[in-house]
Ligand SMILES: Nc1ncnc2c1ncn2[C@@H]1O[C@H](COP(=O)(O)OP(=O)(O)O)[C@@H](O)[C@H]1O
C-alpha cells in the first residue's frame with residue numbers, strides 16, 4: 001500500500017478524504033452488522049460456559065421434537081403466506097396496471113395502509129373480528145383464529161404492500177410493443193397473458209415471493225399476538241432468550257432463521273441479475289383499453305381487498321375506543337391512559353418518536369453518504385466493491401437475528417462499545433443497520449442519474465468535491481433523500497424485531513409496549529397504542545407527501561419533463 | 562518550448578492498451594483536433610492531459626511545468642463534454658459563475674465576466690433560464706462559457722458537437738472557431754468527424770488503436786497521408802502497388818512510368834491516389850495513362866462518382882478504382898457503364914507512403 005501511495009499522488013489524494021470515508025464505512029458495517037452476526041454464529045457452537053462444542057447444540061435441537069416443530073411450523077406459515085400474498089398482490093397490481101377500472105389512485109393508497117402499522121396491529125384487528133369475542137367469529141374459515149390460520153391471515157395482510165410495490169413495478173415496466181405484436185398475430189387474450197404478461201413479470205413475482213418469505217419467517221409480532229400455542233421460529237427465539245435466558249439455544253434458532261433468509265437473498269440476487277439483462281430501457285409503457293367485464297371484475301376484487309385491509313386495521317382502532325369489549329361498547333379514552341398501565345406509558349411513544357426521528361436523520365445522512373462514496377469517488381475499487389456487498393447484507397439478516405447478535409456482541413464486557421448497550425444509541429444503530437439496504441438502493445439510483453462529468457467539471461473550475469456535493473448533488477438528490485428519511489422513520493416506529501432484545505426500562509418503545517400490554521392481557525390498550533403508532537406514521541407520511549409536492553413545485557423550473 | 566509537451570504517454574485499462582507511446586507538441590494558441598474512429602483512445606488522451614485519468618508512464622509538461630502527476634483540480638484547463646453536463650438546478654448565469662463564485666471574486670467582477678461571455682456567445686437574454694429550457698445548441702454554448710469563465714490556459718472539448726443536429730452543428734462549428742480566433746486560446750477538440758476536424762483544426766492528430774498515426778495540417782493529412790489508415794479514414798483513396806525505378810514510378814497497367822516528384826530509393830512501394838485526382842478521357846491521352854472499363858456510375862449531386870476496372874494484361878488483379886469528377890467536367894465526356902475510358906494522373910497527386918508504412922501495408 002505504502003509503495004503504491006508514494007508512486008501515485010493521484011491515489012494519495014483521493015485516499016485522503018474520500019478514501020478515509022470508504023474505510024470508515026466498511027468499519028461501520030463490520031461493527032454494526034458483520035461482527036454481531038458472527039457473534040451469534042459462534043455462540044451457537046458453544047456451551048453455556050463459552051466452550052466450543054461443535055454442532056452439539058444443533059444435534060440436540062434436531063433430536064427434540066418439540067423444538068423441531070416450530071421450525072416446521074415456520075416453513076408452513078411462510079409457504080402459505082408467500083403463495084397467498086404473491087398471487088393476491090399480483091392480481092391487485094394487474095388490476096392497477098392492465099385494466100381501466102376507476103379509482104386506481106385511491107386503491108394504490110389504501111394498499112399502503114399496513115405499512116403504517118406495526119405487524120401486531122392487523123393481528124389485534126383480527127382478534128376483535130374473529131377472536132373468542134369477535135364480532136363475526138363464525139366467518140373465519142378455520143376452527144379458530146388463534147393459531148396457524150390467524151397467523152397466515154395477519155401476516156399476509158401486513159406483507160401485502162411490500163409484495164405489491166415490487167410486482168407493480170415489474171408490471172409497469174412491461175413493453176406495450178410486445179402486446180401489440182402478439183395481438184397483430186391474432187393471439188387470444190389468455191395466451192397473451194401467458195406468453196407476454198407473465199414472463200415479463202416473472203422476476204418481479206420471484207422477487208416479491210422471496211421478500212414475503214423472508215418477512216414472514218422473521219416477523220414475530222403477529223405470531224406473538226395471535227399464535228396462541230402455535231410456536232414458530234421467531235417466537236421460539238424470543239422464548240429461549242427472554243423467557244429462559246438460554247442464549248445458546250436462542251443462537252441455534254437464530255442460525256436456523258438466518259439460513260433460509262440467506263438462501264432467499266441469494267436467489268433474489270441471482271434473479272435480479274437476470275432481470276437486468278433482459279430489461280430494455282426503450283420499452284413503451286402499456287396503456288390498457290376499456291373492457292367492461294374485465295374492469296368490473298378488477299374493481300370488485302380491489303374493493304374486496306381494500307375493504308378487508310381497512311376493516312382489520314379499522315377494527316383495532318375502533319376497539320381502542322370501546323369501554324369494555326364486547327359488553328359495553330360505549331366510547332371511552334380510558335385505553336389511552338397509558339401512564340396508568342404497564343408497558344411503558346406515554347414515554348414509550350415519546351421514545352419511539354425520538355428513536356424514529358434520530359434513525360431517519362442519522363440514517364439518511366449515513367446511508368446517503370455511503371452511497372455517494374461508493375458511486376461518485378474514484379480509486380479503491382476493491383474496497384468499494386466490498387462496501388457495496390456489505391450494503392446488501394442486511395436484506396439477508398432477519399431483525400431478530402440481528403438483535404440477538406447485538407446482545408452477544410455489544411453486551412460482551414470486553415467490547416469497548418459496551419456502553420451503548422441499553423441506550424437509545426443502540427436502538428437507533430440497530431434499526432439503521434437492519435433497514436440499510438432499501439434506502440441505500442434508493443440513494444444509489446438517484447446518484448446514478450447524476451452525470452459523472454460533473455466531478456470533472458468541478459475539478460476544471462477549481463471547485464472542491466464537497467462544494468459540488470453541497471450546491472449540485474444534494475439539491476438534485478433531495479427527493480430521494482426525503483423518501484429515504486420517511487422510509488426509515490416508518491420502519492423505525494413500527495419495528496419490533498431487533499429492538500425487542502435491545503430496549504431497556506428507560507428506552508421502552510411504543511411497538512414493544514404493544515407486545516407487552518398484549519402479553520399482559522391488556523388487549524384494548526395494546527390496540528390503543530397501535531392506533532397511536534398508526535396515526536403518528538400516517539401524519540409523517542402526509543407531511544412527506546406535502547413536502548415532496550412542494551419540492552416538486554419548487555424545482556419544476558429546472559426539472560426535465 | 563511548446564506550450565504543451567507530451568512525451569511517451571502509456572496507459573492501459575486492464576489488458577487493453579488505450580494509449581501507446583503518445584508523444585505530441587502543441588504550440589500556444591493552436592487549435593488541435595484529435596481525430597480517429599470510436600474507441601481509438603481520443604477521450605482517454607484528453608482525460609489524461611487534464612488529470613482525470615492517470616497515465617502508467619510518460620510525462621506531460623504544460624507551460625513549462627511538469628504536470629504529469631498533478632491531480633485534475635491542480636491543472637489549468639476548461640472542459641466541455643458531448644453531454645453538456647450543465648448543472649440542472651442552477652440558472653445559466655449560475656452555471657457560468659460556478660467557479661468564480663467559489664473563488665469569492667467580487668460580485669461586480671463576476672457579473673461582468675459572465676455577461677461578457679454571454680454576449681460573446683449571443684446568450685444574453687437566456688441568463689436567468691435553466692438548462693432544460695434551452696435547446697441543445699444553446700446548452701452547449703453555456704457549457705463553453707462555463708469552461709471559459711475561469712480563463713484557463715487550455716480548452717478541452719470532447720466531441721462537443723456530436724449530440725447536435727447537422728444544421729446547428731455547422732453553426733456552432735463556426736462559432737467555436739470565431740471564439741478561438743478571438744481569444745487565441747490553446748484548444749484541443751476530440752472528434753470522430755473528419756469534416757469537423759478538417760474545417761476547424763490548425764493541426765490534426767489522427768489516432769488509431771491507441772497510437773498516433775499522423776500529425777499535420779488538414780492539407781498535409783489529406784494530400785500526404787502518412788499511412789493507408791489515414792488516407793482511408795480521411796476521405797476515400799485508391800491504394801495501388803508500384804515499383805520505383807530511378808526517378809519514376811511504374812504502375813501495373815500503366816503505359817509508361819509516372820515521373821516522381823520526390824526522390825526515393827528503388828523497389829516495390831504502395832501509393833495512394835485520391836479519386837478526384839484521377840482524370841478521365843474518352844480518347845487516349847498523350848502522357849502516361851492506363852485503360853479501363855466503367856463498371857458503375859453514381860450521381861452524388863454536384864459530383865459524379867465513377868468506378869472503373871483497369872484492363873491490366875500483366876497481372877491478374879483487375880482492381881477497381883474510384884474516380885470522382887465535377888458535373889461540369891463530366892459534361893465534356895461520354896460516360897456510360899461498360900464504356901472504355903482512359904485515365905491519367907498528375908505526378909504531384911501521386912502520394913508515396915513512407916517506406917516503413919509501405920512495407921506494413
Ligand atoms: N475507464 C475505462 N475502463 C476500461 N476501459 C476503458 C475505460 N475508458 C476507456 N476504455 C477503453 O479504452 C479504449 C479507448 O477509449 P476512448 O478513449 O473512450 O475512445 P474514443 O474516445 O476514441 O472513442 C476503448 O476501447 C475503451 O473501451
Ligand SMILES: [Mg+2]
Nearest residue numbers: 603604720751
Ligand atoms: Mg470519446
